Amino acid sequence: MTSLHSNTLFHWSTDDFLCWFLRGLAGVAGTIVILIVTFLIMEALPVLQGIGLLRFFTDPSWHPAEGFYNLTPMLWGTVFAMAGSVLIATPLGILSAVFCHYYAPVSLGKLYRRLIELLAGIPSVVYGFWGLVVLVPMIGEIHPPGQSLLAGILILTIMILPTIALMADASLANVPQQYLRGAAALGLPRWATIRGVVFPAAKSGLFTGVILETGRAIGETMAILMVCGNVVQTPSSLFDPIRTLTANIALEMAYALGDHRAALFVSGLVLMAMIVALAIAAEWISRGRIYG
Amino acid sequence: MYRYLDLSRQKIGHVLSAALLLALGGIAETAIAQTTGTSQLSGKLVVTGASTLAPLISEIGKRFESLSPNVRVDVQTGGSSRGVADARQGLADIGMVSRAMKDDEKDLHAFPVARDGVGIILHKDNPVQSLTDEQVIAIYTGRIINWKDVGGKDAPITVVNKAEGRSTLEVFLHYFKLKNADVKAQVVIGDNEQGVKTVAGSRHGIGYVSIGTAEYDESQGVPIKLLPTGGVPASTETVRNGTFPISRPLHIVTRTSPIGLTKAFIDYAQSKAVHDIIAQQYFVPLVN
Numbered sequence: 229m230t231s232l233h234s235n236t237l238f239h240w241s242t243d244d245f246l247c248w249f250l251r252g253l254a255g256v257a258g259t260i261v262i263l264i265v266t267f268l269i270m271e272a273l274p275v276l277q278g279i280g281l282l283r284f285f286t287d288p289s290w291h292p293a294e295g296f297y298n299l300t301p302m303l304w305g306t307v308f309a310m311a312g313s314v315l316i317a318t319p320l321g322i323l324s325a326v327f328c329h330y331y332a333p334v335s336l337g338k339l340y341r342r343l344i345e346l347l348a349g350i351p352s353v354v355y356g357f358w359g360l361v362v363l364v365p366m367i368g369e370i371h372p373p374g375q376s377l378l379a380g381i382l383i384l385t386i387m388i389l390p391t392i393a394l395m396a397d398a399s400l401a402n403v404p405q406q407y408l409r410g411a412a413a414l415g416l417p418r419w420a421t422i423r424g425v426v427f428p429a430a431k432s433g434l435f436t437g438v439i440l441e442t443g444r445a446i447g448e449t450m451a452i453l454m455v456c457g458n459v460v461q462t463p464s465s466l467f468d469p470i471r472t473l474t475a476n477i478a479l480e481m482a483y484a485l486g487d488h489r490a491a492l493f494v495s496g497l498v499l500m501a502m503i504v505a506l507a508i509a510a511e512w513i514s515r516g517r518i519y520g
Numbered sequence: 521m522y523r524y525l526d527l528s529r530q531k532i533g534h535v536l537s538a539a540l541l542l543a544l545g546g547i548a549e550t551a552i553a554q555t556t557g558t559s560q561l562s563g564k565l566v567v568t569g570a571s572t573l574a575p576l577i578s579e580i581g582k583r584f585e586s587l588s589p590n591v592r593v594d595v596q597t598g599g600s601s602r603g604v605a606d607a608r609q610g611l612a613d614i615g616m617v618s619r620a621m622k623d624d625e626k627d628l629h630a631f632p633v634a635r636d637g638v639g640i641i642l643h644k645d646n647p648v649q650s651l652t653d654e655q656v657i658a659i660y661t662g663r664i665i666n667w668k669d670v671g672g673k674d675a676p677i678t679v680v681n682k683a684e685g686r687s688t689l690e691v692f693l694h695y696f697k698l699k700n701a702d703v704k705a706q707v708v709i710g711d712n713e714q715g716v717k718t719v720a721g722s723r724h725g726i727g728y729v730s731i732g733t734a735e736y737d738e739s740q741g742v743p744i745k746l747l748p749t750g751g752v753p754a755s756t757e758t759v760r761n762g763t764f765p766i767s768r769p770l771h772i773v774t775r776t777s778p779i780g781l782t783k784a785f786i787d788y789a790q791s792k793a794v795h796d797i798i799a800q801q802y803f804v805p806l807v808n
Binding site for chain 1: 601
């Protein structure tokens with residue numbers, strides 16, 4: 229905050245320095261992304277040249293030791309786990325923020341917000357361990373083996389809930405007070421105000437929250453590795469075990485050599501492509517409307 | 521704190537994290553072992569390979585370091601295949617290989633240090649007391665999917681398999697003459713401990729892990745039990761006397777005939793002085 233006050237005091241040269249300093253930092257951040265992608269491509273290149281990209285989607289199965297490299301089931305696993313958790317977490321997170329801001333008593337709202345922040349801080353391996361010893365046996369009682377897409381979706385939901393809840397909370401807090409006063413002056417009931425005034429005003433923040441939670445859902449590894457069963461197959465029901473692309477890398481990286489290792493880098497590339505597709509979709513959906 | 525998460529005015533598109541991928545690069549360190557002319561040993565030994573062997577070699581290394589204070593033994597895991605590759609390329613002074621040496625690995629010098637057995641484990645509450653090899657094969661290939669077909673309760677079998685590249689998987693597949701592509705598993709796991717936890721947490725599970733690990737966990741009250749194979753009970757005792765069929769030698773390998781520090785370490789790892797460490801790690805010392 230003190231830096232904001234000193235804004236009125238700066239000299240041009242300080243500003244200039246800061247400008248170049250920030251440019252440098254931004255440059256470093258950008259370079260890192262480019263380096264990672266270059267590294268991925270370089271490591272994946274031997275197998276891409278050797279067997280071609282197409283075989284990663286047309287091979288009969290994923291058995292790298294026997295020369296089969298089909299990534300499609302894991303791609304579906306990642307997409308289903310991500311979609312399921314985002315579908316559950318988004319309404320939960322947004323509605324919990326609405327509750328916090330417009331329905332809960334101030335003290336309860338504060339306590340609730342602290343709890344969500346705490347949830348955001350728990351390491352993913354703890355979620356995974358909890359899922360393995362509590363959630364998986366519970367699901368196993370309903371439909372063995374318990375390690376399943378459902379377990380993955382539930383764990384992911386809990387993990388990404390704080391992201392969307394806190395983002396929604398922050399964007400609701402940014403809705404200008406005069407909008408709310410105007411709505412009150414018109415005699416609008418609370419829910420009508422929220423639906424007709426608050427949501428449209430806060431939609432850019434809410435949308436950003438959804439993008440962030442989706443990114444986290446795609447990238448999560450450790451917890452998913454522990455509860456999903458890691459069988460390479462396209463799930464036909466919620467109780468089928470799945471393996472995600474991230475889990476595939478984590479599970480096999482330490483033991484992979486040669487083409488197998490390069491194939492895992494292709495997994496990484498596919499993940500990267502998903503993230504890029506997500507970013508492009510976000511840009512496209514939001515074009516001219518959401519950031520306007 | 522939540523205020524800092526407010527990125528709504530920024531375009532966040534391309535920075536969604538790929539930081540996970542940073543962890544991908546496994547960087548093998550190299551080091552050159554050296555000896556001084558005197559009897560005093562000094563230098564650094566890099567040992568890489570099988571995760572089964574790593575804790576054992578690490579403990580032996582610690583004792584070796586305490587005997588020769590100028591020596592450092594650096595143990596890294598990565599699987600038997602990495603042990604072979606690193607030893608061959610000279611990235612490591614010694615490779616760890618948790619299986620019998622293959623025919624195309626005759627170029628390496630292999631030194632057995634201990635034996636390990638792979639045992640089939642079930643949940644303790646499972647009434648099934650033994651399975652024939654044919655039954656195990658049928659279960660792992662998905663031809664038997666219910667415990668009632670092998671004399672158990674009417675419950676679907678949860679087959680726990682190991683991830684590709686693990687030596688336990690290789691030993692298991694080799695003994696039952698299976699291909700990994702034929703295995704129909706419900707759960708795929710990484711290391712032995714994860715296998716024990718998975719079977720302990722699923723009453724209808726079947727898995728296979730290192731006998732040392734399973735015997736230790738069983739003695740600690742983890743609800744699992746080891747099944748006999750081919751009529752021979754699975755225990756460190758039957759692995760030691762060589763009667764247990766699914767067992768494997770644990771090797772350390774070098775590219776050239778070992779000299780100096782490397783030779784001293786290998787001699788030490790094969791000596792009786794480390795038998796107590798081997799037993800502590802639930803492996804079986806070789807009789808010599």
